[in-house]
Amino acid sequence: MKIILIKPNIGRREHSLYVDNASMEPLQLGVLAALTPEDMEVVMYDDRLEPIPYDEKADLVAITVETFTARRSYEIADEYRRRGTRVLMGGMHVKLLPQEVKEHADSIMIGDAEDKWGEMLYDLARGELKEIYECAPVCEVQKGVITRRDIYKGKKYMPISLLQFSRGCRYNCKYCASSVYFERRHFTRDVSEVVREIKSQKRRLLFFVDDNIVGDKEKAKELFRALIPLKIWWVSQGSIDMLDDDELMRLMVKSGCLGLVIGFESIKPESIENMHKGVNRKYVDDHYAKAIEKLRHYGLQTWAAFTIGHDTDTLESIEATYRFARKNKFTFAAYNILMPYPNTELYEQLKAEGRLLYDGKWWLHEEYRFNYAAFIPKNMTAPELTEAGFECRKRFNSVSSILYRLFEPRTNMRNPVRFLTYLIYNPVFKKEVFEKQGMTFGCKEKDDEGYIHTSGNRQEEGREIS
Numbered sequence: 001m002k003i004i005l006i007k008p009n010i011g012r013r014e015h016s017l018y019v020d021n022a023s024m025e026p027l028q029l030g031v032l033a034a035l036t037p038e039d040m041e042v043v044m045y046d047d048r049l050e051p052i053p054y055d056e057k058a059d060l061v062a063i064t065v066e067t068f069t070a071r072r073s074y075e076i077a078d079e080y081r082r083r084g085t086r087v088l089m090g091g092m093h094v095k096l097l098p099q100e101v102k103e104h105a106d107s108i109m110i111g112d113a114e115d116k117w118g119e120m121l122y123d124l125a126r127g128e129l130k131e132i133y134e135c136a137p138v139c140e141v142q143k144g145v146i147t148r149r150d151i152y153k154g155k156k157y158m159p160i161s162l163l164q165f166s167r168g169c170r171y172n173c174k175y176c177a178s179s180v181y182f183e184r185r186h187f188t189r190d191v192s193e194v195v196r197e198i199k200s201q202k203r204r205l206l207f208f209v210d211d212n213i214v215g216d217k218e219k220a221k222e223l224f225r226a227l228i229p230l231k232i233w234w235v236s237q238g239s240i241d242m243l244d245d246d247e248l249m250r251l252m253v254k255s256g257c258l259g260l261v262i263g264f265e266s267i268k269p270e271s272i273e274n275m276h277k278g279v280n281r282k283y284v285d286d287h288y289a290k291a292i293e294k295l296r297h298y299g300l301q302t303w304a305a306f307t308i309g310h311d312t313d314t315l316e317s318i319e320a321t322y323r324f325a326r327k328n329k330f331t332f333a334a335y336n337i338l339m340p341y342p343n344t345e346l347y348e349q350l351k352a353e354g355r356l357l358y359d360g361k362w363w364l365h366e367e368y369r370f371n372y373a374a375f376i377p378k379n380m381t382a383p384e385l386t387e388a389g390f391e392c393r394k395r396f397n398s399v400s401s402i403l404y405r406l407f408e409p410r411t412n413m414r415n416p417v418r419f420l421t422y423l424i425y426n427p428v429f430k431k432e433v434f435e436k437q438g439m440t441f442g443c444k445e446k447d448d449e450g451y452i453h454t455s456g457n458r459q460e461e462g463r464e465i466s
């Protein structure tokens with residue numbers, strides 16, 4: 001039996017097919033490959049980097065779907081199904097909106113695949129694929145398998161290995177899709193397995209793609225102690241309450257942590273309150289001064305994540321958020337416009353208030369573009385919010401800002417590794433600001449002669465013509 005795994009792109013920019021120049025290896029597909037018995041053939045195509053070979057024969061095409069790649073995923077699925085190849089879809093968006101995804105797939109899997117992937121393969125082999133596989137909400141992360149990284153070979157990914165120690169998060173921020181997906185639970189993997197996975201590959205720069213690596217502080221300490229002898233450098237994501245525990249922080253640094261993505265979200269206590277981001281409450285009152293001092297003390301290079309467009313935001317407060325991040329010389333910063341992801345509390349609230357734009361389904365709408373506001377904000381117009389976000393990203397990543405932020409002696413200039421990390425990745429993110437802004441979702445487009453174009457392949461009614 002043969003299975004094709006696919007990682008869809010978001011879409012494209014006008015006049016350019018491939019937009020993602022800084023792609024990372026798709027971990028979920030490496031995990032699915034590892035869960036597959038060795039006697040089955042597995043190949044992987046990454047729509048961000050290469051054309052999809054629709055005519056390649058396979059028993060099943062398995063596509064991973066996130067909300068912002070849903071439109072493109074459906075295009076790919078429809079092309080395969082038109083050729084008679086069966087399609088299975090899974091991932092974040094499938095759990096959030098199973099009925100929508102079902103329209104484009106022969107089968108869907110809801111939740112973490114570890115639970116039902118084996119059963120699905122058994123059914124496939126007997127020709128009895130079910131329409132829906134609903135996985136248990138309690139997940140055994142990777143079920144003892146080590147990610148199959150051979151499927152990434154020959155593709156141009158960034159030289160950083162992705163892996164996981166934990167999944168989920170116990171908090172319930174109003175806008176967070178992960179919180180809905182994991183039903184406010186946090187699952188950890190056996191530390192010895194994580195160590196085995198690190199030793200199974202050659203890279204020393206790792207990205208733990210956990211939602212919150214410090215979601216269970218005692219288990220995180222166990223992990224960090226085990227990482228110390230491995231002499232690696234790693235980055236991850238964590239909630240700001242990690243700063244409450246100095247032992248945790250010392251172990252984190254000793255184990256090779258370069259820095260973390262931390263959700264600061266807003267510098268206004270009212271927005272933090274309104275988003276139910278209770279975990280930040282203690283730190284926001286002094287404008288994160290104590291938190292930033294601690295992060296500097298430990299030398300961590302912070303990727304400060306902000307959300308903009310809160311009901312308590314004005315154009316002035318967004319400007320203040322930009323200045324706050326620059327002044328504090330964060331290594332990186334994200335200014336994400338609040339997104340109403342389906343099935344989140346934020347989505348339901350905006351829907352009830354009649355404030356959703358793009359027919360309430362921005363992820364499918366022809367006119368929606370990446371990084372555009374998808375709802376009517378309280379104190380500005382949607383285009384003003386879109387523009388304010390773009391301005392923050394442009395200015396934070398400008399050459400003058402990169403130079404200004406570099407001179408932070410306790411973080412970015414602390415040692416050569418941190419200095420180089422800063423200098424290598426800032427230009428990458430600077431480029432990304434312009435490349436992703438305004439990208440269309442999906443790739444299908446009819447030209448004047450009625451030909452359909454999909455991600456690099458020229459096609460007519462599903463048939464490749466050149």
Ligand code: B12
Pocket residue numbers: 009010020023024025026027028031032062063064065066067068088089090091092093096109111112113114162164168176177178179209210211336341342
């Ligand atoms: C790592 C990561 C990234 C990395 C991407 C790395 C890469 N490989 O390219 C980076 C930092 C670049 C990134 C960027 C973005 N990300 Co991101 N990211 C994540 C994160 C933290 C982990 C994803 C992951 O690898 N998980 C590990 C794997 C093993 O788990 P998994 O994907 O859930 O897969 C399991 C199941 O879902 C299921 N499954 C998955 N696929 C399939 C397919 C089939 C066929 C089957 C059967 C099962 C199945 O089985 C798997 C194994 O159990 C998630 C959070 C999360 N919990 O998902 C956010 C997340 C996916 N990102 C999100 C967002 C919004 C973004 C951005 C749009 C942010 C922005 N504004 O720029 C960008 C867009 C990226 C792009 N394509 O350009 C949101 C998506 C929300 C949504 N509803 O879709 C998430 C959920 C974060 C959140 N809390 O809301 N991201």
Ligand code: SF4
Pocket residue numbers: 168169170171172173176177178179211212239263279
């Ligand atoms: S702390 Fe982060 S991962 Fe946890 S619910 Fe809030 S936004 Fe989601």
